[in-house]
Amino acid sequence: MGHGKSPYLKYADPAPFPILNKHSHYDHLFEEMHELEEKGEILVYRITEENKPVQVYTRTGRIKTIPTAKLWHHKSCGQCGNIPGYPASIFWFMNKFGYDYLNEPHQTSCTAWNYHGSGTSNPVALSAVWLRNMHQAWKTGYYPLIHCGTSFGSYKETREQLIFNKELRDAVKPILKKLGRLTEDGRIVIPQEVVHYSEWVHANRHKIKELYEKEGKAKGIDVSNVRVAIHNACHVWKMMADDYPYDPEVYGGQRPAASTAVVKNLGAQVVDYSTWYDCCGFGFRHILTEREFTRSFALQRKLKVIAEEVKADLIVTHDTGCTTTFEKNQWIGKAHGMYNPVAVMSDVMFSALACGAHPFKVVQLYWNCSNYEPLLEKMGITNWKELRKEWEDTVKHIAALEKEGKYDELMEFFKEYDLYEPYSRTSDGFKRRRSATADMPLFKS
Amino acid sequence: MEGHPYGYNIPISEKTKSVPWEEKVRVIEEVKSDFRYEEFLFGCLNCGVCTASCPSNRFFDYSPREIVQRFLEEDIEVLYDMMHEYIWACSQCFTCWIRCPFVNNPGGLVIIMREVAVRNAFEATKDLLKPYGRVLLKVMSTGNQLSADMLQPDFFPDWGPKMLDNMENVRAKRMAVPFDVGKAVKTAWEVSLETAVEMYHIWRETGIFEMLEKLDPNLYNVIMDIVEENEERWEELMEEEEEE
Ligand code: SF4
Numbered sequence: 012m013g014h015g016k017s018p019y020l021k022y023a024d025p026a027p028f029p030i031l032n033k034h035s036h037y038d039h040l041f042e043e044m045h046e047l048e049e050k051g052e053i054l055v056y057r058i059t060e061e062n063k064p065v066q067v068y069t070r071t072g073r074i075k076t077i078p079t080a081k082l083w084h085h086k087s088c089g090q091c092g093n094i095p096g097y098p099a100s101i102f103w104f105m106n107k108f109g110y111d112y113l114n115e116p117h118q119t120s121c122t123a124w125n126y127h128g129s130g131t132s133n134p135v136a137l138s139a140v141w142l143r144n145m146h147q148a149w150k151t152g153y154y155p156l157i158h159c160g161t162s163f164g165s166y167k168e169t170r171e172q173l174i175f176n177k178e179l180r181d182a183v184k185p186i187l188k189k190l191g192r193l194t195e196d197g198r199i200v201i202p203q204e205v206v207h208y209s210e211w212v213h214a215n216r217h218k219i220k221e222l223y224e225k226e227g228k229a230k231g232i233d234v235s236n237v238r239v240a241i242h243n244a245c246h247v248w249k250m251m252a253d254d255y256p257y258d259p260e261v262y263g264g265q266r267p268a269a270s271t272a273v274v275k276n277l278g279a280q281v282v283d284y285s286t287w288y289d290c291c292g293f294g295f296r297h298i299l300t301e302r303e304f305t306r307s308f309a310l311q312r313k314l315k316v317i318a319e320e321v322k323a324d325l326i327v328t329h330d331t332g333c334t335t336t337f338e339k340n341q342w343i344g345k346a347h348g349m350y351n352p353v354a355v356m357s358d359v360m361f362s363a364l365a366c367g368a369h370p371f372k373v374v375q376l377y378w379n380c381s382n383y384e385p386l387l388e389k390m391g392i393t394n395w396k397e398l399r400k401e402w403e404d405t406v407k408h409i410a411a412l413e414k415e416g417k418y419d420e421l422m423e424f425f426k427e428y429d430l431y432e433p434y435s436r437t438s439d440g441f442k443r444r445r446s447a448t449a450d451m452p453l454f455k456s
Numbered sequence: 457m458e459g460h461p462y463g464y465n466i467p468i469s470e471k472t473k474s475v476p477w478e479e480k481v482r483v484i485e486e487v488k489s490d491f492r493y494e495e496f497l498f499g500c501l502n503c504g505v506c507t508a509s510c511p512s513n514r515f516f517d518y519s520p521r522e523i524v525q526r527f528l529e530e531d532i533e534v535l536y537d538m539m540h541e542y543i544w545a546c547s548q549c550f551t552c553w554i555r556c557p558f559v560n561n562p563g564g565l566v567i568i569m570r571e572v573a574v575r576n577a578f579e580a581t582k583d584l585l586k587p588y589g590r591v592l593l594k595v596m597s598t599g600n601q602l603s604a605d606m607l608q609p610d611f612f613p614d615w616g617p618k619m620l621d622n623m624e625n626v627r628a629k630r631m632a633v634p635f636d637v638g639k640a641v642k643t644a645w646e647v648s649l650e651t652a653v654e655m656y657h658i659w660r661e662t663g664i665f666e667m668l669e670k671l672d673p674n675l676y677n678v679i680m681d682i683v684e685e686n687e688e689r690w691e692e693l694m695e696e697e698e699e700e
């Protein structure tokens with residue numbers, strides 16, 4: 012076990028806010044990581060100047076380095092599948108800020124949603140899936156940014172298990188070797204920091220505010236009257252709890268800072284409610300197969316409390332499952348006399364709206380089942396009906412062209428329309444015929 | 457009253473009673489031999505903080521404190537019984553973990569128990585995971601757990617009338633996302649063939665396919681058809697590229 016110094020371990024001195032534990036077992040993790048690297052067992056994938064790093068505080072006062080540029084997007088299946096405006100808003104900001112990034116098809120989900128829901132995996136498989144994805148990022152030279160909260164929590168946990176368990180490393184190494192997923196000299200690639208997109212938003216909160224001042228306000232958008240209740244995601248801040256941003260500006264460093272900080276920075280009103288620490292009721296398996304639980308929990312412990320105590324206009328989230336749970340389980344409250352309509356979206360979606368992103372084309376609110384219309388009005392996006400019509404006309408146009416088999420016209424249309432050329436910047440010139448999903452009859456998209 | 461003197465007031469099932477003692481010990485030992493077990497369980501004050509903050513405790517007859525206590529008391533009978541249905545109430549939120557003064561991780565113990573229940577293909581586990589088959593099919597064969605086409609309004613009438621709107625013209629809507637995300641309908645994103653093939657290798661080497669075969673042979677066959685087809689396609693492509 013390593014007790015030496017680690018180049019990855021830095022503390023703020025003095026501590027920026029009162030802290031419970033001055034050090035965490037995470038210190039030991041960084042020391043051990045450093046030692047394993049010195050022994051030649053692992054390669055630590057470092058965050059460099061190219062990644063335009065920003066430093067943030069974590070719960071123990073440790074300084075965490077957040078890369079903001081040259082990122083490899085580790086997408087979330089729940090977000091892409093169910094909340095397309097979530098990753099679209101992330102990419103919108105990346106483009107706005109002129110950050111280089113890579114969005115490849117050479118990525119699987121973390122598969123941890125499935126694991127937490129059904130138990131049909133194990134630590135060796137989870138480690139191998141994680142390390143394969145990380146190796147792919149390392150190979151491209153782009154630093155991994157994890158979109159999903161469950162991936163983030165699971166990867167943080169998996170990293171700890173790997174660093175402290177030789178047996179786990181020994182079990183996973185031959186698998187990675189066979190896949191060609193070790194370095195040339197046989198080392199496992201482990202990133203210096205596991206980074207969640209909400210940390211990226213947090214690190215960029217001042218830039219986001221600048222954009223809001225410049226472009227959002229110019230469009231007549233004003234969020235100063237918007238009442239926002241924050242819901243932090245369990246897998247983001249309760250799993251490996253010491254490794255997430257805390258900041259003196261947010262509840263004196265006594266609650267997770269990301270999301271709250273950006274909303275405050277934009278000048279919206281963060282409103283506090285008594286069940287802020289509770290989960291949403293998602294439950295991994297429950298949202299699909301124990302729906303009464305998910306619904307009851309979301310309605311009674313969160314939506315009702317938020318409505319009665321603070322009358323929020325919006326619940327801001329930073330993960331996939333919570334967003335889905337809160338926005339999908341409102342309408343059914345009518346059956347119980349517990350209908351408390353409120354808008355629900357993630358921090359990055361709300362930020363994008365504030366900065367003037369199209370509510371339907373970019374933030375993709377068409378998908379959202381929550382009561383977002385009054386929020387748009389309150390923010391000053393009073394032309395949302397026209398914007399919605401514009402979006403619907405686009406969709407109809409695309410659907411008609413496709414139906415008539417006018418593919419050339421469709422391609423022409425997208426040339427003008429797309430902000431981002433599909434897969435033009437993969438690491439290896441990805442060819443469509445190499446798709447695992449597009450050509451399969453069952454999954455023909 | 458039948459039940460446990462310390463609070464586990466669910467009667468031990470007849471099924472559990474009929475299982476030979478040695479078998480119950482074997483299963484619990486399998487849980488305890490997991491390398492995470494020692495990292496998840498320390499002392500316990502029996503303070504109930506975990507249970508007081510547990511979301512599942514509010515709506516199910518379920519208590520994380522109870523699980524921790526049963527392990528510390530080595531209550532084989534109750535633990536074995538819990539492994540059939542009780543543990544599936546947990547929401548995996550880890551509120552218990554962040555709040556426990558002893559840094560116990562009851563949610564973590566549950567995940568080990570679930571994994572062992574699946575590996576041993578308990579009947580109750582099979583029944584419980586039946587409705588979850590669609591998800592397993594998707595994640596095992598494509599590496600994506602969720603896709604737009606899984607959110608059919610018929611399955612989710614309780615999500616309200618906006619759902620109907622959402623799913624209309626869904627393909628065109630997805631095509632109109634102006635970034636290369638969320639464009640696919642039947643997967644979350646397009647996964648490259650080599651990535652899927654690498655993942656199949658991981659499933660094979662780590663015993664996941666084997667686990668699935670025991671859990672649901674029909675589902676396993678459907679998954680293996682896709683896996684084999686993709687693996688063949690990949691080999692063919694490799695051969696073609698070599699020739700080129
Ligand atoms: S919070 Fe910890 S110490 Fe208290 S009852 Fe739960 S497991 Fe035991």
Ligand code: SF4
Pocket residue numbers: 506509510511512513519520545546547548549550551552553562563564566
């Ligand atoms: S992880 Fe499970 S046991 Fe722990 S608080 Fe959450 S639901 Fe309860």
